[in-house]
Amino acid sequence: MRFAENPLVEEAVTHRIFGGPAAALLAAHLLLLTAVILLSWPRPAPAETLLLGVTPRTYRSALLLAFLSLAFINAFLDTPRLRGRGGYSHGQWLRLSPVGLASFFGGKLTAMLMQTVLLTAVTLPLLTAAAAVSGAGLTDVSMAGAAILLFTFTYRVMGFSLALAFENRPLVLAILDTAILLAVLFGSAAVAPASNPIVVLAGIESEDTLLFQNLLLTGTPASRLLSSWVLHAVLFAVFFVAAVLYGRRARKTQKVYSGAGPRGRAGTGGTTERHSGRHDETSA
Amino acid sequence: MRRGPVRRKRARALLSSLILALLPICRTPAQSVFSVDAALGYNGLFRRGAWTPLQVTVENLGATFQGEIRVAVESLDQPEPRRTIYLRSAELPRNSRKRYPFVVRLDDEYQSVSVSVLQEAGVADHRQVDLAGRGLDEKIVLGLSRAVSLDFLNRLTIDGRTLKAVYPRIDLLPDRWYAYAGVEAVVLHDAPLTELSAEQIAALDGWVSAGGNLVIAGGAHLSRRAAEALGALLPSPVGGLEELDGFGGLIRRFGGAPEEDSVLVVSRCTPPDDALVIGEPDAPLIVRRRRGGGTVAFLAFDFSRPPIYGWSGRESMWRFLLDPPGAVPDEAAASLLDPSDAAAVRSVRQTTTFVFPPFTAALLLLAAYPGALLLVWMVFRKARYRRRLMGCGLLVLTAAAFAAAAGGLLYAPVLAPSTLAVDVSVVQSASNAESSLLDRMLWLFSARETRQTTVIRESKVSLETPGAETTVIRENGSTVLEPVSIGSWKDQRVHLRAVVPVVMEGSARAEGPRLEIRAANTTGQLLRGCLFFHRGAAYYVGDLERGRDLSESFRLDRAVLPNDLDAVLAQTPAEGEAAAGPGRLQRRLLSQVQELSAGLGPQTVLLTGWMDRPIFAVETRGASTETRDLTLLVLRLTAHEEAHALR
Numbered sequence: 001m002r003f004a005e006n007p008l009v010e011e012a013v014t015h016r017i018f019g020g021p022a023a024a025l026l027a028a029h030l031l032l033l034t035a036v037i038l039l040s041w042p043r044p045a046p047a048e049t050l051l052l053g054v055t056p057r058t059y060r061s062a063l064l065l066a067f068l069s070l071a072f073i074n075a076f077l078d079t080p081r082l083r084g085r086g087g088y089s090h091g092q093w094l095r096l097s098p099v100g101l102a103s104f105f106g107g108k109l110t111a112m113l114m115q116t117v118l119l120t121a122v123t124l125p126l127l128t129a130a131a132a133v134s135g136a137g138l139t140d141v142s143m144a145g146a147a148i149l150l151f152t153f154t155y156r157v158m159g160f161s162l163a164l165a166f167e168n169r170p171l172v173l174a175i176l177d178t179a180i181l182l183a184v185l186f187g188s189a190a191v192a193p194a195s196n197p198i199v200v201l202a203g204i205e206s207e208d209t210l211l212f213q214n215l216l217l218t219g220t221p222a223s224r225l226l227s228s229w230v231l232h233a234v235l236f237a238v239f240f241v242a243a244v245l246y247g248r249r250a251r252k253t254q255k256v257y258s259g260a261g262p263r264g265r266a267g268t269g270g271t272t273e274r275h276s277g278r279h280d281e282t283s284a
Numbered sequence: 285m286r287r288g289p290v291r292r293k294r295a296r297a298l299l300s301s302l303i304l305a306l307l308p309i310c311r312t313p314a315q316s317v318f319s320v321d322a323a324l325g326y327n328g329l330f331r332r333g334a335w336t337p338l339q340v341t342v343e344n345l346g347a348t349f350q351g352e353i354r355v356a357v358e359s360l361d362q363p364e365p366r367r368t369i370y371l372r373s374a375e376l377p378r379n380s381r382k383r384y385p386f387v388v389r390l391d392d393e394y395q396s397v398s399v400s401v402l403q404e405a406g407v408a409d410h411r412q413v414d415l416a417g418r419g420l421d422e423k424i425v426l427g428l429s430r431a432v433s434l435d436f437l438n439r440l441t442i443d444g445r446t447l448k449a450v451y452p453r454i455d456l457l458p459d460r461w462y463a464y465a466g467v468e469a470v471v472l473h474d475a476p477l478t479e480l481s482a483e484q485i486a487a488l489d490g491w492v493s494a495g496g497n498l499v500i501a502g503g504a505h506l507s508r509r510a511a512e513a514l515g516a517l518l519p520s521p522v523g524g525l526e527e528l529d530g531f532g533g534l535i536r537r538f539g540g541a542p543e544e545d546s547v548l549v550v551s552r553c554t555p556p557d558d559a560l561v562i563g564e565p566d567a568p569l570i571v572r573r574r575r576g577g578g579t580v581a582f583l584a585f586d587f588s589r590p591p592i593y594g595w596s597g598r599e600s601m602w603r604f605l606l607d608p609p610g611a612v613p614d615e616a617a618a619s620l621l622d623p624s625d626a627a628a629v630r631s632v633r634q635t636t637t638f639v640f641p642p643f644t645a646a647l648l649l650l651a652a653y654p655g656a657l658l659l660v661w662m663v664f665r666k667a668r669y670r671r672r673l674m675g676c677g678l679l680v681l682t683a684a685a686f687a688a689a690a691g692g693l694l695y696a697p698v699l700a701p702s703t704l705a706v707d708v709s710v711v712q713s714a715s716n717a718e719s720s721l722l723d724r725m726l727w728l729f730s731a732r733e734t735r736q737t738t739v740i741r742e743s744k745v746s747l748e749t750p751g752a753e754t755t756v757i758r759e760n761g762s763t764v765l766e767p768v769s770i771g772s773w774k775d776q777r778v779h780l781r782a783v784v785p786v787v788m789e790g791s792a793r794a795e796g797p798r799l800e801i802r803a804a805n806t807t808g809q810l811l812r813g814c815l816f817f818h819r820g821a822a823y824y825v826g827d828l829e830r831g832r833d834l835s836e837s838f839r840l841d842r843a844v845l846p847n848d849l850d851a852v853l854a855q856t857p858a859e860g861e862a863a864a865g866p867g868r869l870q871r872r873l874l875s876q877v878q879e880l881s882a883g884l885g886p887q888t889v890l891l892t893g894w895m896d897r898p899i900f901a902v903e904t905r906g907a908s909t910e911t912r913d914l915t916l917l918v919l920r921l922t923a924h925e926e927a928h929a930l931r
Contacts, residue, residue, distance in 0.1 A: 004673055013672050018665055030654050038650060041643060118679060125653055125686035129646060132694030 007099060008107030009114070015087040017115055022077060026119060029069045033123065037062050037130045059127070059134030060202060066123045067148050067201055068185070074116060074156040075181045078163035080170055090164050094250045101247055112156045120149045144201060147225055151197050154232040154239075155181060161243040164250075184235065195231040317346025318409035322399045325418065326426055326452040330390050331466025332419045337458035338386040340399050342409075344376035351403035353384050358396040374401070387463040393419040422448035423468035425606065428457075428475035433588035440599060442468075442607050459483035461490025469606050473501040473588065477510040489517055492575050499605050502551035503586030519559055519573035519580045523552035526567070531591070533563035534570070538604065540597025548591060550584040570605075581605050641693055649693060653686045799823075799838045815892050820882025825891075 003009055016022050042056035076082050080089065088097070093104055124145050131141045159177055166173040189196040323339040330336040340353055355370040370386050388397070397413040423442060427434040427449050434449035441447070447468065454475055458464065470488065480488075492498050500506075500514065502522060511522045528548045535541075555561045555571040563569030563584070572581040583605075585592055592598060660682055664675025799818055814825040816838070823838045 004670070010669055013676060014669055017676060018661065018672050023661065027654070027658075030657070034650050034654065038647065041646070114676065118676060121680045121683040122657060123683075125683055125690050126650065128687045129650060129690040129694055132691065133646070138691065138695065 003110045006107035009111045011087040012111030021082045025073050033066055033126050036065050042133055056134045059130040059136045062130035063144055070119055070152045071155050074152040075159040075177050078160045090167055116153045116156050151232055154236045157236055158239045161239040164243050164246050195228045197228050200228040318401050319343040320399055320409050320411040322413050323456055324413055326450045329418050329420050329450055331424050332392050334466025335387050336390050337463040338388050339456050340384045343381040348378050349376040354400045354402050355386050356398050357388055360394055385459055387460045420448055422446045425449050426467050426470045427451050429473040454479050457484045459487045461487045464491040469497040471499045474505040477513045498580045500582050501587055502584045504549055519582045520553040520555040520571045525549055526552055537562050538597035538600040540595050546591030548585050656682050802835045
């Protein structure tokens, strides 16, 4: 497992996933989702609800809450405050470490993907339970899971890209993160409604054409998802390319290699020595 | 003696009397003695593509009249104008006025509707009914109210179509149930209900039984006499009035903020066990109950007065009231030319109940899940890097295990093969034989797109058209019906339905204790085990060979075990696949047809029969044991009082 030897993956597993604010956020996310599902559990019982012809809102509420929650968690996970104490900042990795750019971005992408997959995976059992009692099929849940994974991974990359550039200005970073995320989540409904992730996610199982208007829900759920994925693929590409360009620039402006940063073979995909939180106090 | 002047006088007198005698004869053709007035639809409005009441009032100022009233509906915008004529015999004494109710089908405003009074000598009087600007695409809500209390509904939209509140005069309400076919709902509110005739109430009842949606408002204006007039239509007995402090039950169900110090005057009612009740157990506010294929909702309060009038959850409540379960999509109703067929579809699509695990089981599962994740996290929290990596994998595996458990627990009732059910009804009436297959299939597709109809997962649906001369869309040897599947109970709520070109004609007439039925099997197929259903009773006919005319008379009191279809089905000949006996699903379908028949009026007879070759074959989840040919014909045979002919 070569990816496991990447120092950034190691750092993510050691400091981000299993500890720090990310774990607390995950716990809060799950508890909130569980509470919403239990509160919106169909009453009377699902079978009676079926006979009454009322579609329970449990799944839709849970799906939208899970998506919004994961979107914000992913977008903000790379901000200094949520990154936790352990590990190095992006600036330290880029300017002070001998880790090559390809290794840096490869490792970072792998670590981010792992964390997003984990966040999405732990959400799925709750969504499955909500879907079953709301009359949504397993295909709906699978599609929703895939959509959430791809959408939120895009937001993660966006958050990372912004954190790379504005790491030392947390207020600007928070404002930018929020603004862009709000623009994508809600602003896109006005510009490109068919690609809006919330509309598309709600439309996977929605029969409520009133809520989203007919024009937004034309085509099959899969085709609607595809149009939204295109928007997110563009966003992903833009932010990732921006991050790479910023990384290259940062590397070029690197003045001094003090040797105080994380150690590793420059330009390779892995490190020969494992580092630990001993370097916590290292400053950029 | 001069005789000339005398002769001239006599000649003048003779001429004068002759002129006087001839005067009335000369006057008659110039001035009609009839006055014809026609009140169309509901306050002059009608729903396009639906049966519509037409009240013709004829005043006879001349001698006693005996003849016919004719209503002719002509389509003007088609290459070959189609004309439907409705005839009723009429008898009017001298100086009398009488109202003749008709129910006509109007497709659009580009039709000509004329009312004529016919007598032996020809047309005595004639009147053209103006349709311009009267056709509606909106869902019509009939409000029987002294006040304009339902205008706020015009802002609401249900299923993408706006509502239109119309306030018809109570005496102009139809006395035929199918005249309400174009009506979404009827709201009885503050109207002189005691003025409703028994026929009008029976028509309302028949319409509700066939799938209509009736809302009755209580409160101070609902007198005991009015409640008694409604009789069995009321979903629960209504008592006196009482005052409630607030209406928390409604707010909890429909949201909205209550007004301060809101006192609600409600009619006390005791809902039956099978009713849906909203409100407190000791003070029900809304009681909704199924009646046949439709629903009746009783509002214990007056919705046009404060505090309900200003309540912000009012629209939500009306959406609930006007969008009852099991309503057939409008497209379906529009695609079927006969309202009773729509009712057949509506009723047949009732579905089974799935037994879900209790809430506590789901609660335990949902509570155990974060606990399991926490356990994994605790174990690997302080482990070395490699073990933490494994911990990540274990977290994902835990999530997958719980997803499988949740799916297994909650989807099992839906996905178990024993509960998989697809009801397919093939509906064809004598009157809609001329409609093209293409149109009907297009309806099916469009309905699928809106997800109103069918999603039968992991199943193959194929359609063959026996002996059809109509165009059939085929793709790679099968129709363009795509494989669809069932994945959840919501998908099973609505069933696949289609109309295939099985052309059958027939009529039925009840005379005293006998029921005479004539039917011609023009399907090109042998129909096995045919059954007639009339008012819930089954009459066994046996096989109906292709091209054979059936003319049989049944004693109404000699139904074959009306409540035991199994015995009837046992008489199906044991030969061939179809004769192997209908399966569980077919039995259920037949019992639903029986239920439907019980809810329909005496004028409707349903015919079911099994085709040797299946029209629909449904394979569920690849299990060959579940492969069934769900072939059922529902034929409506009718004998309306009006002569209804296509010319």
